[in-house]
Amino acid sequence: MGKSPCRDEREGLKKGPWTVEEDRKLLDYIQKHGHGRWRILPNNAGLKRCGKSCRLRWTNYLRPDIKRGRFSFEEEDTIIQLHGVxxxxxxxxxxxxxxxxxxxxxNYWNTHIRKRLLRMGIDPVTHTPRLDLLELYSILSSSLYHSSQLNNFPSQQPGVGPLGNPNLQGLATADHLLSPQYKTTEITSQYDPQQNQYHNTLVSNQFQSSHPIHELNTSTYAAQVNQLHSAVQETRPCAASHALSTPFRREPQLTQAKLEQLSPNLTNFIRQNALTNLWPSMGDQPNLARNDFPLQNVDSIIDPQLENEILQTRNNIDQQIPNYSFGSLTTTTSPSPTPLSSTTGHLRQLQH
DNA sequence: AACAGTATCAACCGCACCAAT
DNA sequence: GATTGGTGCGGTTGATACTGT
Structure with missing residues (x-):
């Protein structure tokens, strides 16, 4: 192994920001002699810098073909898509x-794109939705579901639970919309009459989609949010028992009124958007087909204000309903390493 | 105006790889 | 095969600019 040129730096070698004079010396030397041989270059150029510092200054700043200024939309799209791969x-x-x-x-990724992805609720490492937000979202959603089920489904039957809804299953898997080359999961639901609950199963699928990445859009993201929504409930026993399996369990529950009191905007969001698909009885137009629900405002879930409200609501619920435990919701661990490459469209909506 | 907190990005650091010896 | 020099790479730091109070 070669050792780092700067580790054995001699006394008197300068560090820190480059001066105009140093830049000029380096440029002059490289224009006359070319670059390379970075270890001997500083001496020959009259610079009190280590060769590595000179090389970095050249490659990152002084090179004539460097494009400076703000990244274009196209460049940003390219970065996000390539980073996903x-x-x-x-x-x-x-x-x-x-x-x-x-x-x-x-630098641009760490200071701009990464933060924006986090605000959107997307893990910038895996490009998948963040579970901490999704889980709360799913649990709050399930509470609305409970109250609606109590009003509209007096007797529990196989096939009428959330994942017994064929529209939901289609929406939750939505594999024809997902990006190519990635795995996805399919959610199946079976009713167990003995335990009076549904068992939901994630089945991993490998498939190839004919849809290129750039065609992915908001509905794709919504579909994947719903997929994760289901996946979270399947993989978290506590949440699953609330949301999917036993709608009539005698456990502390959030009523719709209580949730509205705690978080009117969030309740409104849930009612207006994704949950209209999940539980048509709560929407204005029950029993519409999947394509009749464009999920037009699903991006609002990534609004920083709403995100703050979600977190605040969680705290309020913790305080007011102590037994209603969210468990450890702070994790950002993804249920699978499958990347999500549908982020650029949403980023675009958030820009500027 | 002054201060604190936050964002940005150039520069640095340490490690790894490769080719020459 | 071991050593050494040169270079590339990704993560981190710190100075500066910007923004909010």
Whole structure:
């Protein structure tokens, strides 16, 4: 292994920001002699810098073909899509963006894109929805479901639970919308009359989609939110018991009125959007087909204000209904390592 | 106006890989 | 095969700019 050139730096070598004079010396030298041989370059150029520092200054700043200024929409799309495939391979991503350095892309990702993804509720590492938000969303949703079920489904029957709803199953899997090359999960639901509850199963599927990434849109994201919504409840026993399996369990529950009192905006959001699909009885137009529900405002779930309200509501619920435990909702662990490449459209809506 | 908190990004650091010796 | 120099890469730091109070 070669050792780092700067680790054995001699006394007197300068560090820190480059001056105009240093830039000029480095540029002059490289214009005359070319770059390379970075270890001997500083001496020859009259610079009190280590070779590595000179190389970085050249490649990240002084190179004539460097494009400076704000990233374009196209560049940002490229970064997000490549990151979904390549991960933090900044140099590989930079190879697809002429004039941009890996360092610049890395900084832009960490300071802009990553934060925006987090605000959207998307894990920037796996490109999948964050479970901490989804889980609360699903639990709150389930409470609305309970109250609606009490009003509209006096007797429990196989097939009428949330995942017994064929529209929901189609929406939850939505595999024809998902991006190519990635695995997804299919959710199946079976009613167990002995235990008076549903058993929901995740089945992993590998498939190829004919839809390119750029065709993915808000409805894709909504479908995946619903998929994760179901997956969360399946993998979390506590949440599952509330949301899917036993609608009439005698456990502390949030009533719709209570939830509205705690969080009117969130309740309104749930009623107006995704849950209209899940539980048509709560919507204005019951029994509509899947395509009749465009989920037009699903992006509002990624609004920072709503996110704050979700967290605040969770705290309020913790305080007011002590037995209604959310468990550990702070995890951002994804249920699967499957990337989600449908993020760029949503980013676009949040920009500027 | 002053201060604190936050965002940005150039530069640095440490490690890994590769080729030459 | 071991050593060494050169370079690339990703993560982190810290100075500066910006924003809010």
């Amino acid at each position: 390549l991960g933090n391979k900044w140099s590989a991503i930079a190879a697809h963006l002429p004039g941009r350095t890996d360092n610049e892309i890395k």
